[in-house]
Amino acid sequence: MKFVYEFAEGNKDLADLLGGKGANLAEMTNLGLPVPAGFTITTQACKQYLASGVRPAGLDDEIGAHLSTLEEAMGRRLGDPHDPLLVSVRSGAAISMPGMMETVLNVGLGDASVAGLAAQAGGDERFAWDSYRRLIQMFGKTVCDVPGEEFEDALDAAKAAKGVRDDVDLDAADLRELVGAFQAVFAKHTGHEFPQDPREQLDLAVEAVFRSWNAKRAVLYRRQERIPEDLGTAVSVVAMVFGNLGADSGTGVAFTRDPGTGEPGIYGDYLANAQGEDVVAGIRNTVPLEDLERLDPDSYAELLRIMATLEGHYRDLCDIEFTIERGKLWMLQTRVGKRTAAAAFTIAAHLVDEEMIDMDEAVRRVTGAQLAQLMFPRFDLSDEPQPVTRAVGASPGAASGEVVFTAEHAVQRAEAGHRVILVRRETNPDDLPGMIAARGILTSRGGKTSHAAVVARGMGKTCVCGADEITVGEREFTVAGHTIAEGDVISVDGTTGRVYLGEVPVRDSEVVQYFEGDLDPANANDPLVSAVHRIMTHADERRRLLVRTNADTAADAARARRFGAQGIGLCRTEHMFLGDRRELVEKLILATTDADRQAALAALQPLQRDDFLALLREMNGLPVTVRLIDPPLHEFLPALEDLAVHVAVARERGERATRQEQMLAAVRRMHEQNPMLGLRGVRLGLVVPGLFAMQVRAIAEAAVALAAEGGTPRPEIMVPLVGAVQELETVRAEAEKILAEVVGDSGVPVLIGTMIEVPRAALTAGQIAEAAEFFSFGTNDLTQMGWGFSRDDVEGAFFWRYLELGIFGISPFESLDRDGVGRMVRIASDEGRAARPDLKLGVCGEHGGDPDSVHFFHEAGLDYVSCSPFRVPVARLEAGRAAV
Ligand code: ADP
Ligand code: MG
Ligand code: MG
Known part of the structure; x- marks a missing residue:
């Protein structure tokens, strides 16, 4: 197996093998752009290393051969005492995970070659010692797990001893001493000296980058972003170029368009006399990229040319890392950029x-x-709240919450149910759990390309950064004369970059x-x-799937229709039994005679008819699927414990509580060990005489009433929880009688169909289709019963463990399990259609609004999906995307 590729051997389509970074470095090399020479070690090598714990056989030789080629191209040998070649050893997975893994710069440098590096740089000793101390620091942290604070403390001590604030104020002699201090820190923690052999440094750095695939924060990021665990990282070895060689050098990042709004223009940050991570880490404040035009017009013009080339080539927004070494521009990275x-x-x-x-x-x-995300609410500024400061709107959204200052607190408070805003000077990858837990993020340093900004954009989390007017302390921050303590509420607007004290109300987005x-x-x-309008219109033209909504009220139905719903796929009737109707339902349940029961049903019937009429009217001309009552009846009665206490207290006082006692007896009678698998759905309809009949009659009467008004009712009666065709046939026979009586030959079409949500129904769909004009897949219950997962219990109990073990990558209640539950959907669709070619097929579980599931339903040949009103536009778009 070939483990190492020259840049010239790769291209942008090899990201699986070379990582995004390696593949795009190769692509840029082949486009003739100025990329430092280098090579990439494949993700295959990483996977083998992670599986065995040792570098795969043959890898060392291959690296050696490619290193020789690199040395020849550069005219320098790695770590040569007189004229050293230095390299960076860079992580890069197929899917970009910004800042999550490790990179080591300046590899190859040692005690013997510092002087040679200084000579190379025209006698710049300060630069050479600074490069060396950076290597020991990065190598120590990354390769040997030396705690980073120890190096930072030593650096702070050196600055304090000299009485200066900035790293740049340390001179060559200071830095040389600092190198000694760093080497001592290194030896203390590792028990051995800092390795002087350049090749040994390289090999150890490569292994460390491999291992960084499994760094805690990388694993967490992958889980959050649903990136597979088994991709591994590639490692690119790149000849170093130096942005820290003085005022005519520097390093920067750029976007070919504004990643916040998408508008064309020049967007980026530049930092003169700096190396690599200095820009992204927000260590010193950067200048806007436009300033480079003044600082170095030639490099600036070349950069613009290159940016245009890249956009034309990738046909998309690109982001770029570059370095200028003494007036010469080098491209260090590009990729199709993340964006809001x-x-x-x-x-x-x-x-x-x-x-x-x-x-x-x-x-x-x-x-x-x-x-x-674009449908999230925004701040309502009609009361003209005055921002306390303005900074960079790095990731849009409107978030209010209590201020917290550490990732740990963010997690604790969020778990306790509070909304929090994480406030930091800058964030680093260790803050990731806190960023996930927070509603919003506010930093005092760094621009649009800082860690906080990039990660927040990726997560769709509100973020304001670079708020340099605020001073962040341990448990408070100050701004414009205000002190905001931990727990105080602030509001941050990630679109405008404004920060407000207190809570600002929110409104609908544009x-x-x-x-x-x-x-x-x-x-x-x-x-x-x-x-949005143009893209939605095109998606609507292209999609084959219809999109309906789940709605129980006329108001929901009306909104969904404005959002583009083409009917109701699921109207749950249970809510119609709550509120002030509870009493009627109690009467129905407690009825001991037929006459009592009939009286209760007769009282409910006109109320139900009015409910259905309102819905049918709102959806005039479009199909409305009404599901007959599904949950167990005891859900409509008070809880057993409450009743028992009530009755006991009454007895204690010597009072009579006949009604409560009756009810208690009924609840006891109906108590089920496992109500989700008990007396519900069609079973209830078959056991409680007149219940389904009442609902069917109400639907039929509503339809006739709307037709009489001149409307076009298209009701569909849906029987829940069917597992056998005999159940459906029994309900159907009764329903048809009522329909014949109420609708007669008025010409109003009323369909009768069933949910497919019990596995047996899916497996006997051919039989069931004989009695059903439509199927609607209830994928929530189908998942619950297919996996045997009690939906209300398992997610909190052990899904985290299943996700950790990779048993599934996402909860099957969130995104349809294609292999298992999806297979039942396919079987039922195929066998149902075979028995009845004009069988209508839809889905009404939560999955109807989940992007990935929508693609599956498209592939499975369903006619429609149904989802909550707010998800309707999402389903329309995804149905379009599935079709193009
Ligand atoms: P990340 O994936 O975290 O961005 P990179 O591998 O891109 O990590 O490297 C970290 C920083 O070091 C970046 O700013 C990059 O531009 C810089 N860098 C990497 N390789 C070199 C090199 N050969 N010469 C100069 N700077 C480099
Ligand atoms: Mg990078
Ligand atoms: Mg169900």
């Missing part, structure tokens, strides 16, 4: 206008998850206003709304 949800839509629409992509591709370039019909998509001042 808004930018994703705007960029896709712009690229269509620039004729780089077509509308199908634009639909592919955005996701339902991004659209969902995109929601557009879906509501309150914003004109033709308004050119609103590029985002226009982009």
Whole structure:
């Protein structure tokens, strides 16, 4: 197996093997862009190393051969005392995990070669010693697990001894002493000296990068981002170029468009006289990239040319890392850049206008998850709250919450049910758990490309960064004369970068206003709304799946219709039995005679009819699927414990509580060990005489009433929890009688169908289809019964462990389990359609609004998905994406 590729041997499509970084370095090399020479060790090598714990056989020789080629190209040998070649050893997985893994710079340097490096740099000893101390620090932390604070303490001590604040104020002699101190720290923690053999440094650094795949924060990030555990990282070995050689050198990051809004322009940060991570870490404040035009016009012009080349080549927003060494520009990284949800839509629409992509591709370039983010609420500023400071809006959204200052506190408070805003000077990968737990993030340092900004954008979390007017302490921060202590509430606006004291109310986002019909998509001042409109329109044209909504009230139905719903896929009737109707339901349950029961049902019937009429009216002309009552009846009665206490107290006082006692007896009678598998759904309809009949009659009467008003009712009666065709046949026979009586030959079509949510129903779908005009997959119960997972119990109890072990990558209640539950869906669809070719197929579980599941339902040939009103646009978009 070949483990090492020259940059010239790779290309951008080899990311699985070379990692994103290695593949794109190869692509840039082959585009003729100025990339330092280097090679990439494959993810295969990493996987073998992680499995066995040793470098795979043959790897060392291959690295040796490629190192020789590199040395020849550079005209220098690794660590040569007189004229050393130094390299960086860089992590890079197929899917970008910014800052999660390790990179070691300046590898190859040792006691013997510091002088040689200084000579190379024109006698710059300060630079050479600074490079060396960075190597010991990075190598110590990354390769040998030396605690980073120890190095930082030594650095602080050196600055204090000299009475200076900045690293740059230390001179060559100071840094030389610091190297001694760092070497002592290294030896104390590892029990051996800092390795002087350059090749040994290289090999150990490569192993450390391999291992960083399993670093805690990397594992957490992958879980959060649903990146598979088994990809492994590639390792790129790149000849060092130096941005820390004086004022004519520097390092920066750039985006070819604004990753926040998607607007074209020059976006980036630059830091003169700095190396690598200095920019991203927010250690010193950077200058905007435009300033480079003044500092180094030639490099700036070349950078713009390269950015245009990359955009044209990748046909997308690219982000870039570059370094200028004494006026010479070097490209160190590029990739298709992360962006906010808004930018994703705007960029896709712009690229269509620039004729780089077509509308199908634009639909592919955005996701339902991004659209969902754009539907988050915004701050309502009509009371004109005054921001206490303004900074960089790094990741949009509106978040209010209590201030916390450490990731640990963020996690603790969030677990206790509080909304928190994490406030830090800057974040680093160790803050990840806190960033996940927080509603929003506020930092005092760093720009759009800082760790906080990049990670928050990736997570879709509100973030404001670079708020340099605030001073962050241990348990409080100060700004403009205010002191904000831990626990005080602030509000951060990640779109505008504004920070407010106290809680600011929220309102609908622009995109929601557009879906509501309150914003004109033709308004050119609103590029985002226009982009969303164009992309949604195209998705609607392309999709085959219809999108319905789950709605129980006319208000929900109306909103869903504005959001584009093409009918109701699930109306749950249970809520219609609550509130002030509870008493009627209690009467029904407690009835001991037929007459009592009939009286209770007769009282419920007109109420139900009015409910259905309102829904049918709202969905005039579109199908409305009404599910007959599903949950066990005792859910409508008070809890057993409460009743028992009540009755006991009454008895104690010598009072009579006949009604309560009756009810207690009924609850005891109906008590089930496992109610989810008990007397519910169709079973209830078969056992409680008249219950389903009452509902069917109410639906039929509502339909007839709407037709009489001149409307077009399209009701569909859905029987829940069917497992055998005989159950459905029994309900159907009774329902048909009622329909014949109420609807007669008025011409109003009323379909009768069933949910497929019991595994047996899926496996006998051919028989069941004989009695059903439609199937609607209840994938919540189908998952619950298919896996044998009690939905209300297992998620909190042990799913974390299953996720940790990789038994599944995501809860099967969140995203459909294609292999198991999905297979039942396919079997039932195929066998159902074989028995009845015009059988309508839909899905009404939570999965109907989950992007990945929507793609599955498209592939499985369903007719529609149904989801909550707010997910309707998401399902429309994903159904379109599944079709292009
Ligand atoms: P990450 O994936 O965390 O960005 P990188 O491997 O890109 O890690 O490297 C960290 C920093 O070091 C980046 O700023 C990068 O530009 C810089 N860097 C990496 N290799 C070199 C090199 N050969 N010469 C100069 N700077 C480098
Ligand atoms: Mg990088
Ligand atoms: Mg169900």
